Amino acid sequence: MHDASLATISVDQFIPAPPARVWSSLTEPDLLARWWVPGDIRAVVGHRFHLQMPGWGPVACEVLEVEPPERLVYTFNTTWTLTWRLVAEGKGTRLLLEHSGFDLDDKRDRAAFERMGPGWRTMVLPRLAEVAAEAV
Template structure:
């Protein structure tokens, strides 16, 4: 029997907001709700956050009228305010049931905050591409939410 090792990917982004605001995007339900589903044809039907070590979040989102195609639950296994967050995430729904580990590192830089994201534990190349695309959308959504008002 041949087994395939679990896969991962890394993304990074510089946000023009201080680390405290980027941290809040991951740990405040109202902000998380706004960027976690940036596809305009999708909706978030519920979003709850328990912002503490051992806490986490639960989100229901998707394209069905009730926005309940997928459920994503996460536990904050590492919770180091404004610097590091490790989430054990389960995404389950119509065509996916994946458990991953997401590490978010935040560092102040001259122009704001550098966000380094690692998503690990993915089961296949197709899942890597799907999750990478989703996280790229999400990082853009965070940027839009944190952009200064015009």
């Protein structure tokens, strides 16, 4: 594997809810399960947790960075990283997601990359927006 073959999915999603509410939706297990998957996440650097991914089973993760309510970074399996950035925008939040570390030379990674980009954009993050906006 060489770095030139690594790819990143970048998604920009406006959420009609304040950053604190979006942060809660990312970091509280009960809210996370409502828009994505069950997992024992905690916004604590070094916290190891699992996300229960359909078709994959439990995926090991580790929190790398926490800057509430602006930035959350964690590993997702052994090679991918999810970087969530929240920027206040008007009465809502601009959510910037980077899902990085896809090895496009690896058949399974390439297939995941091709599925997950559209999945984040059209299904997962719109559900996050709905859950975060419910409490507003």
